[in-house]
Amino acid sequence: DAGVTQSPTHLIKTRGQHVTLRCSPISGHKSVSWYQQVLGQGPQFIFQYYEKEERGRGNFPDRFSARQFPNYSSELNVNALLLGDSALYLCASSLGTPKGNTEAFFGQGTRLTVV
Amino acid sequence: GNSVTQMEGPVTLSEEAFLTINCTYTATGYPSLFWYVQYPGEGLQLLLKATKADDKGSNKGFEATYRKETTSFHLEKGSVQVSDSAVYFCALRGVQGAQKLVFGQGTRLTINP
Numbered sequence: 001d002a003g004v005t006q007s008p009t010h011l012i013k014t015r016g017q018h019v020t021l022r023c024s025p026i027s028g029h030k031s032v033s034w035y036q037q038v039l040g041q042g043p044q045f046i047f048q049y050y051e052k053e054e055r056g057r058g059n060f061p062d063r064f065s066a067r068q069f070p071n072y073s074s075e076l077n078v079n080a081l082l083l084g085d086s087a088l089y090l091c092a093s094s095l096g097t098p099k100g101n102t103e104a105f106f107g108q109g110t111r112l113t114v115v
Numbered sequence: 116g117n118s119v120t121q122m123e124g125p126v127t128l129s130e131e132a133f134l135t136i137n138c139t140y141t142a143t144g145y146p147s148l149f150w151y152v153q154y155p156g157e158g159l160q161l162l163l164k165a166t167k168a169d170d171k172g173s174n175k176g177f178e179a180t181y182r183k184e185t186t187s188f189h190l191e192k193g194s195v196q197v198s199d200s201a202v203y204f205c206a207l208r209g210v211q212g213a214q215k216l217v218f219g220q221g222t223r224l225t226i227n228p
Contacts, residue, residue: 031214033216040220041220042119042221045215045216045217048214048215050214056214056215092159092214092216094214102214103164104161104216106151106160108156108158
């Protein structure tokens with residue numbers, strides 16, 4: 001079975017541009033979460049979606065948005081990119097329940113560089 | 116809010132040495148606790164977990180015990196191998212809904228032959 005797949009694997013953008021990152025969860029998983037991992041730090045929670053609804057949001061500005069599609073894949077969008085947005089963006093999928101207490105499986109991430 | 120503190124790295128050991136990576140947490144109630152490992156150029160892999168006090172998680176020779184009284188979840192391995200070289204993250208998931216994981220800053224481990 002395929003694991004969590006993210007695309008693209010690497011991306012270079014210019015300050016002020018917009019970026020869209022994509023994630024396909026493991027088959028049968030209904031929950032997707034997004035994390036930002038700045039170099040040398042632990043991942044920081046951005047969003048969680050379950051059954052196409054936002055179930056959690058971290059402390060990130062409104063420039064960050066996400067959505068989940070009927071097939072449970074997800075997109076993370078970042079507007080007006082800043083140099084500080086350069087990071088590894090990780091997607092995690094889980095079976096998901098309303099209580100959220102199921103194991104998360106991570107993709108390999110998208111490395112975003114803002115220049 | 117919830118938080119996780121890991122011992123600062125990097126940590127460098129010789130093969131077959133004993134490993135301890137300290138992890139303490141702050142959270143209300145009884146969170147679930149995890150250790151994740153990240154190999155170069157890869158995402159995170161779950162190494163082990165514990166969901167209630169005094170539980171011991173174990174996998175691939177690694178162990179960690181959920182200590183409520185000391186709010187700790189230290190990672191140990193009796194004899195490390197070169198292939199254990201990676202970055203290790205301690206994390207918790209709070210009791211109140213959502214899939215949000217709170218991570219420590221990570222500890223880079225290098226094992227020399």
